[in-house]
């Protein structure tokens with residue numbers, strides 16, 4: 001059986017960046033992932049990643065996959081269902097095939113929790129959004145709602161306040177569970193709070209109204225869902241990796257607690273941005289290159 005130098009699990013910005021670095025270092029690389037499930041597929045315009053202004057997430061992913069293949073990385077659109085470590089890592093995909101690799105890089109991202117509100121799927125990216133840092137800019141001086149009841153929602157509101165003061169935080173029928181420090185900031189900014197349950201997002205081509213459970217209609221230019229995220233912890237359990245708050249723990253070189261297993265990007269926590277993911281993907285890739293080639297240093301002049 002062919003043994004890869006590294007097998008990269010995932011197909012978002014982290015995985016593709018790790019692949020381009022390892023492939024260009026002439027390692028034998030296999031990427032296994034499902035690009036249609038990357039968070040980036042719902043991004044309409046990557047205006048905050050330099051060089052991609054006006055480009056959509058799917059366009060970026062397609063170009064990325066083309067680029068890694070050009071440099072010799074193999075790419076397989078599949079789900080990884082099992083991984084174990086013996087002498088090497090053995091990886092099984094949903095189509096029941098097995099692959100073997102000296103190292104692995106886990107780049108499996110996170111999944112943002114949906115709200116399950118009628119109209120949410122249809123209007124996603126069209127007035128209903130999930131990330132202020134990604135999609136907040138067009139709402140400068142506009143009227144915006146944020147749906148959520150935790151610190152995540154409060155942080156999204158605080159980020160929006162740099163763009164607009166007209167922000168309403170809607171807990172969607174739950175009690176607010178926000179730290180005192182963040183709540184003090186929200187109160188100081190005099191944002192509006194609502195505890196109503198939201199029953200529907202309405203609009204033809206874009207969001208026009210938010211309908212509450214008591215049929216009250218609210219008009220917002222845009223709404224941001226801030227309900228936290230679920231993480232791909234299955235690998236952590238299979239390989240007994242260290243985790244913290246449901247994210248994989250890595251050191252400054254992207255190493256997990258298991259020799260030969262690296263992780264990077266959104267599955268390790270922190271900011272949900274391409275720049276962060278790409279940087280960490282590069283970092284983990286360089287650690288893998290050093291390990292596989294037995295180098296003390298690689299592209300580090302310190």
Ligand SMILES: Cc1cc2nc3c(=O)[nH]c(=O)nc-3n(C[C@H](O)[C@H](O)[C@H](O)COP(=O)(O)OP(=O)(O)OC[C@H]3O[C@@H](n4cnc5c(N)ncnc54)[C@H](O)[C@@H]3O)c2cc1C
Nearest residue numbers: 010012013014037038039043080109134265266272273274
């Ligand atoms: C609506 C929206 C707009 C956004 N806009 C921007 C923006 O403008 N600029 C910006 O910088 N960021 C933006 N982001 C954030 C950005 O998408 C994420 O930060 C980035 O995609 C995280 O990269 P990642 O590679 O860590 O994870 P992901 O891109 O989510 O990739 C993880 C991949 O791993 C795969 N995977 C998971 N489990 C398995 C498995 N078992 N087997 C195989 N594959 C698996 C998933 O299918 C997925 O393809 C946006 C996000 C959203 C939701």
